[in-house]
Amino acid sequence: MSNLLDVRNVSHSFRGLSVLRGVNFVAPQGQIVGLIGPNGAGKSTLFNIISGFLEPNQGQVFYQGEDISRLSVPQRSRRGLMRSFQTPQVFSHLTVRENLMAGCYKETGSGLIAGLSGMRGSRREQARMGDTADRACEIYGLTGVRDQLAGKLPGGQQRLVELARAAIGKPTLLCLDEPSSGLNTEEVNQLMAMLRRLNAEGVTILLVSHDMDLVAVAEHVHVLCFGEIIASGSFAAVKGDARVRDAYLGV
Amino acid sequence: MRIKRLVFAVVLVALWIAIPAFASRSVVDMLVWTGLYTIAGLGVSFLLGQCGIVSLAQSVFFGIGAYASAYCATQFGWMAPAGFLVGMVVSALIALAVGWPVLRLSGYFLALATLALAIIGHVMFLEWDWLTGGTLGIGGIPALDLFGFALNTPQRFYFLVWPLAVFVLCLHRNLLHSRTGFAIRAMRDAPAAAQVLGVDTRVLKVKMFILSAVLGALAGSLFAHYVTFVSVDSFGVDRAINFLLLAVLGGATTIFGTILGALFITVMPNVLSRFGDIHGVLFAASLILAVIFLPEGFGGALRRAFVRSEPKP
Numbered sequence: 034m035s036n037l038l039d040v041r042n043v044s045h046s047f048r049g050l051s052v053l054r055g056v057n058f059v060a061p062q063g064q065i066v067g068l069i070g071p072n073g074a075g076k077s078t079l080f081n082i083i084s085g086f087l088e089p090n091q092g093q094v095f096y097q098g099e100d101i102s103r104l105s106v107p108q109r110s111r112r113g114l115m116r117s118f119q120t121p122q123v124f125s126h127l128t129v130r131e132n133l134m135a136g137c138y139k140e141t142g143s144g145l146i147a148g149l150s151g152m153r154g155s156r157r158e159q160a161r162m163g164d165t166a167d168r169a170c171e172i173y174g175l176t177g178v179r180d181q182l183a184g185k186l187p188g189g190q191q192r193l194v195e196l197a198r199a200a201i202g203k204p205t206l207l208c209l210d211e212p213s214s215g216l217n218t219e220e221v222n223q224l225m226a227m228l229r230r231l232n233a234e235g236v237t238i239l240l241v242s243h244d245m246d247l248v249a250v251a252e253h254v255h256v257l258c259f260g261e262i263i264a265s266g267s268f269a270a271v272k273g274d275a276r277v278r279d280a281y282l283g284v
Numbered sequence: 285m286r287i288k289r290l291v292f293a294v295v296l297v298a299l300w301i302a303i304p305a306f307a308s309r310s311v312v313d314m315l316v317w318t319g320l321y322t323i324a325g326l327g328v329s330f331l332l333g334q335c336g337i338v339s340l341a342q343s344v345f346f347g348i349g350a351y352a353s354a355y356c357a358t359q360f361g362w363m364a365p366a367g368f369l370v371g372m373v374v375s376a377l378i379a380l381a382v383g384w385p386v387l388r389l390s391g392y393f394l395a396l397a398t399l400a401l402a403i404i405g406h407v408m409f410l411e412w413d414w415l416t417g418g419t420l421g422i423g424g425i426p427a428l429d430l431f432g433f434a435l436n437t438p439q440r441f442y443f444l445v446w447p448l449a450v451f452v453l454c455l456h457r458n459l460l461h462s463r464t465g466f467a468i469r470a471m472r473d474a475p476a477a478a479q480v481l482g483v484d485t486r487v488l489k490v491k492m493f494i495l496s497a498v499l500g501a502l503a504g505s506l507f508a509h510y511v512t513f514v515s516v517d518s519f520g521v522d523r524a525i526n527f528l529l530l531a532v533l534g535g536a537t538t539i540f541g542t543i544l545g546a547l548f549i550t551v552m553p554n555v556l557s558r559f560g561d562i563h564g565v566l567f568a569a570s571l572i573l574a575v576i577f578l579p580e581g582f583g584g585a586l587r588r589a590f591v592r593s594e595p596k597p
Binding site: 084086105106107110111115116118122123124125126127131132134135136137138139141142143144145147148149150151155158159162184195198199202 | 466483491495
C-alpha cells in the first residue's frame with residue numbers, strides 16, 4: 034500500500050518555543066488515520082503545516098510522492114488535500130445550498146469576465162453547481178435546512194455543512210480537526226456515517242480528535258506528545274502502550 | 285409576484301425616461317451626478333460588501349480616468365473612447381501594482397493604506413502639473429459625441445450615464461451569482477475555508493480591486509467630458525470619503541442599493557444648502573440618523589420591506 038501523505042522530519046518552533054521536533058508519520062492511501070495527543074501536543078501546528086497554512090522551519094511534506102512543502106493552501110487543495118477547522122468555518126451569510134455551491138469551485142472553471150457577462154456558459158455552470166449542491170444536501174441529510182443561512186445553524190449542523198462542502202471538492206485526503214467537538218450523539222453518528230461513506234469512496238481521512246469513540250474507527254493511530262510522535266500503530270496497540278497511557282489516556 | 289415586479293420595473297423605466305422632460309436643469313444635473321457616483325461608488329460598495337475590503341482609494345482612480353480623458357482629448361486630439369481606454373488601463377495597472385502588496389493587509393490597516401494611497405494620489409495630481417495642470421487644471425475638454433449627437437447638456441448626458449450605470453450594476457449582479465461570485469463571498473465570510481476550497485484569495489482580491497479601479501476610471505472619464513474641466517480639487521480625500529460613504533449608506537450587500545446611496549450623497553447636500561451656513565452640520569446629522577436607523581443601508585431596508593410584503597410560502 035502506498036503512502037498518500039508522508040511527513041518527514043518536520044520541526045517547528047514559535048519564537049524559540051519548540052512545538053514540533055522531528056515528526057515523521059505517514060498516512061497510507063485509503064485508510065482512516067487518527068492523530069491523538071494531549072492539549073498543546075502540537076496537533077494543530079502539524080495540521081496547519083500539512084494543509085499549507087504554516088511553513089515548517091524544517092522538514093518536508095510529501096503528497097502522492099511530490100514535495101508539497103512550499104505549495105500554497107489552494108495549490109494543495111487542487112491536488113486533493115483538504116481540511117476542516119476546529120471551529121466550523123461556514124460561509125455564514127450564504128445559505129447551506131450556496132455554501133455547497135461554493136464547494137464546486139475546483140470542479141468548475143469560468144472566470145471573472147464570463148461571470149460579469151452572465152454568458153450562457155456561466156449560467157449553465159451555475160445550474161450544474163446548484164444540482165451538485167442539491168444532490169449533496171440529499172446525501173448528507175441537509176435538505177431540510179437547504180435554504181437557511183449557514184451562520185444561523187447550530188454548531189453541529191455547521192460541521193456537517195463544512196464536511197459536505199469539502200466532500201464536493203473531491204478530496205483524496207481529508208484532514209479533520211476535532212470534527213466531533215460540539216456535536217450531540219445523533220450528530221456524531223451522522224458524522225461517523227459520513228466519514229465511513231467518504232472512506233468507502235476512496236478518500237483517505239486524517240482525524241485529529243479527543244473523542245476516543247471516534248478515533249476507534251481509525252485503522253492506524255499516531256500519538257503526538259510534546260512535539261514528538263511517541264507511538265504509532267492500531268488503536269488497540271496504541272491504547273495498550275505504557276507511554277501513551279502515561280502521557281494521555283491515563284489522565 | 286413576477287407580475288408585480290414587472291409592473292414595478294416598467295413604472296421605474298417610464299419615470300426614468302420622463303424625468304429630463306419636465307425636471308429642471310439643476311435637478312437633472314444632480315441626477316447625472318448620481319449616475320457618476322453610482323458607477324464609481326459601485327466599485328467601492330462591491331469591495332466593501334462582497335469582498336470585505338474597505339477602499340478609500342477610489343478618488344485616485346476617478347482622477348486617473350478624468351485626467352486620461354482630459355489629456356488625450358486636449359493634447360493629442362484623440363477620440364473620446366481612446367481616453368476612456370487609457371484611463372481604465374492605467375488605473376488597472378496601478379491597482380495591480382498597489383493592490384498586490386497592500387491587499388495582504390486587512391481591516392483597519394487596509395483602510396489606512398488605501399487612505400494613504402488617496403493622499404499620495406492627490407499630491408501627485410498636484411505636483412505633476414505638466415500632466416494634470418495642477419491647480420489650474422485642464423479646460424476645454426470636448427463634450428462627448430454619440431452618433432453625431434453632442435452630449436453637451438445635463439438632459440442629454442443623463443441618457444448616457446444612466447444606461448451605463450444600470451449596465452455595470454447588472455454586470456456585477458451577474459458576477460455575484462457566478463462561480464467567481466461565490467468564491468468572493470466565501471472569501472469574505474471565511475477566508476481560510478475559501479482557500480481550502482481552492483480559491484487563491486490573494487489573486488482574487490487583487491482582481492476585484494482592479495475591477496473597482498476600472499469603474500472609478502470609467503466614472504472619472506465621464507466626469508471629465510461632462511464638466512469639460514478637471515482640476516486637482518476634484519480628486520481629494522473628501523471625494524474618496526464620499527465614495528465610501530455612499531457605499532455604506534446604500535447598504536453594501538445589495539448591489540442596487542448603491543444608487544440610493546449615490547442619490548443621498550448628491551441630493552442631500554443640495555437640499556440642505558438652503559439652510560445656509562449650518563448645512564454641513566445638518567448633513568452630518570442626517571448621516572448619523574441614517575446609519576442609526578438603517579444599519580443595513582437604504583438597499584437593505586428596501587429589500588426587507590420587499591421581503592415582508594411577499595407572502596410566506
